[in-house]
Amino acid sequence: MSALTLTLKNAPAQRIDCSPLTPEALADKSVADIELVSGNSTVRVDELFDITGDDINNIVINNSNGKLDFIGKAMTQGSITVNGDAGAYLGQFMEAGDITVNGNSYIYTACEMKSGQIKINGNAGDFIGGARPGYKNGMTGGTVIIAGNSGDRTGDHMRRGYILIEGDAGDYCGARMVSGTIAVLGQVGAHLGYGMKRGTLLLQQAPTNGISANFNDCGSHTLAFLPLMLASFKKLDSKFAELETFSRVQRYAGDLGGIGMGEILVKL
């Protein structure tokens, strides 16, 4: 069997809800006949895409466009490769499997993701791993790797799991974070950890904007969990796999405007 390959014929005028295009949702269905919601109407998959291949556990979307929303929504198995950009809510509620985007992804990537892995080889938009507006729990597991830069409010309300950013993170990184780990190899924007409750922001370099006054310096420390965590990155297809292990960090605790149990760790 060869990968089920969907090649976008033309850039769509309206946003498309691609949530039916997951391995479990396609089981026992004729792919061509599926109707996707587009604006206030629907459109057949074969009107939008040229379809080849039949392995629904290995889906490839070619010529992808930033208007293709909800790719991999609630997927529980298999893999999806997006060649091009992915729209909003990529991997929302995802439970297992992996998604690779060879392009950029837009707002709410990995929104309320539960497990699995998402790799964005370009940049990602705002609210990576966040919670939907009005909801309190962002991603609760899994790993998101951003090879480029992330937008603002990365990990908003994040509860568990890992967001690994190889480039820079935007403003409000880790804002309102409940738990979990965000690691950034590049720089971070303003208001790092704003409203953070618990969790870890691991920085490879000190932020040029400095640390917020809402975080108190706890001193420099050797933390035993860091080598363990860094070793777990070795299996990833990421620059994080190449990191030389370290355990020496400067620790800042906050956000003291709230319960103050979060931490920013800056590599020394």
Added chain:
Amino acid sequence: MIINGVTIDETFAEAFPMKGTRLIITALNAKWAMISAQAFTGFATSVIACGCEAGIERELDPSETPDGRPGVSILIFAMGGKGLAKQVETRAGQCVLTSPTSALFSGLDSDKKEIPLGQNLRYFGDGFQISKMIDGKRYWRIPVMDGEFLTQEKTGVHDSVGGGNFLVLAESQAQALAACEAAIEEMKKIPNVIMPFPGGVVRSGSKVGSKFKALNASTNDAFCPTLKGQTKSDLSPEVESVMEIVIDGLTKEDIDKAMRVGIQAVCDLGAENGIRRISAGNYGGKLGPFHFHLQEIMA
């Protein structure tokens, strides 16, 4: 069966089912990992009064430990999962959490059953403890005065075997001890087993039951040399000292291997070093369902 002048009795050692787990203690250096491990496995010779049987399996190279520091692997066994959980928790809390620079990890995965390791110890952190999920396993970072105590949340429980044994019958105390020391040296090389008694050797082997109602075990009078004329003795006139090696292991096969190398080491010393017989703690089937037939093991 006679090996190098040593008679191997046609008997079997009786052993019983236990629940066991392996823990890994690491520290800044091997010295402190060992200190913590020795504290953890202290007063853990017999379930009869200690609640568990525990021992050091081996030292671990930094490349073999989860956090890349020197470590020690220990095995601990108890009669049931609940008892094991209680012993692991109290010993971890008093002997590892307290030990400078230490960290504590599970050395045994189990799909069947897990018991708490740091799951409750975390409360020592008084709300400052931090959880981290790494590779699907939860760890706890507990702030302590020398930095952070890192511990895995749970450890796996394995259906194990306790009480494998053999007896060394010698012409003198010194010869019995030398033979047991030689056996322990070889048996320590076998993975998945411990010899929980002091130095691996027990001189007060017991039989099941007692004339005193309060006791469920008492001295094995048939093998006490001073009682040769007083009881139904199992000893010949030349035998003046008997020592026992007790083995707990994760599987029956592990104990088989340990007994084989141990008995072989004793037999290598042979009759010329005063070793007369190898026997075993056989209680007529009253003690447990696992039977280790000496002659089959040495065949």
